[in-house]
Amino acid sequence: MGQQLAFCGDRPKSRPAPARSPDVSAVRHLRLFDDLDLEAQADILRLARPQRLGPGEAPLRQGDAPDLVFLVLSGRFKAVQVTSEGAQVVTRLVGPGDLMGHVAVLNDKPHSATPIAVLESLVLAWNCDDFMEAMRRHPGFAVAVMRGMAASIQEAHTRLREAATERVEQRIAHAVLRLARQAGRRVANGVEIAFPLTRQDIALMTGATLHTVSRTLSAWEHQGLVDGGRQHLVLRAPWVLARIAGGAAGGEETIASAGRPSGE
Template sequence: MNKLDRSLIVGLPAFEGLTAETLDVVLASARSQRIEKDTAVFEQDAEANSFFILLDGRVRVVKLTPDGQQVIVRYIVPGELLGIAQAIGRSTYPASAIAVTDCVVLAWPGKLWAEFATAHPGFGMNTYKTVGTRLQDVQTQVVEMATEQVERRVAHALLRLVQQSGRKTDEGLLIDFPISRQDIAEMTGTTLHTVSRLLSAWEEKGLVISGRQQVTVTQPHRLMLLAEGRVERD
């Protein structure tokens, strides 16, 4: 295995405030790994043997219900931690993580997490902060699902995706990884049919341009108004 370069992780929030030496120590036990598109980084309920940082690509975190339905919990972008079951006191992964595009991750043995956290308090702090952020994210999602109807939920979901992964093109903000109506449906607790209809309607109105596994938001502001319910529902 090649020695990994420090520059890979310097500047990532998870390692903020750590000394160069510590970074090297941490990297020494890391293993870099390629994950092919549509394959799993880890599977729900499997032993949590590793935790990861995504260096490149996009990962979808998915929960599977007993009766086989899927819910997309969140998308992971480069620089984010994933599979930190240890940090929340679990020995198995609570969800599956699937590569949406070809990905590169750094992987550490799960047992090292506790070591890192105690030896480098800053690291522990940082990961806890991400857990805290995610708790808040999920809670706002609950509020949305409880109070908003489908159209606004889908609008919110799109806006979040754009914010996380929007790439500016001449038409607008493109969500720069493949995403299907089905995916959006699984994020918002609806059906691909309803999502399809909504996107078609929005395309009519000039808010978005969408194609096969691809969505561009052309008028974020108007979509925002729609998401907030201060509308314009024709």
């Protein structure tokens, strides 16, 4: 009882003295800090160390012992899991306000995926002992972290259901709609996915091959549903994609033939 667990694995405690504690104003707007008063925010931030990552860089690697916990301030990451046979999956997309590495720390197991930056990104890093201590000292923080984990679980279960019950075209539709919701930017033609996204990436998110993804997007482009391009995607008719995702076979569906919702 009351047994102390080694949350950071068994490696020596390396606590690099924060060069300078980040400013509270940088995180005030994040939902993770909604519940906390200024004092608590400052207390938690005092232990954090900012870090900058360019596209392709990773703050931690699959298989590493848990050591640090990261909070994304800006930019975006894709969490890639590689199997022993070399097959890959993108387990989730990580954006501002999301944590990385906390699952492994809480589980006391090696990291199960490598988060790779797809944009110039800024993160905060905590030594994992400090992170655990912050949660113990500020229950509101712990609850906020749990909220994020709960959302993560629901998303994973949703994707699990899609993978088990849907055809490839539906899964791709769901995937791009989810991308638009998580990282979409309104543009003239519709909604643009606001980071470089290859066909291969979509394939890794949907359990399809890049060939099938390419074919599907080509078909959609011919129907005017999307604008494709090199590492680039614009959803011109999200409502039609939603109908495809919902189970309608698609068939001869065009932009005009589907009732455009008045709201939104």
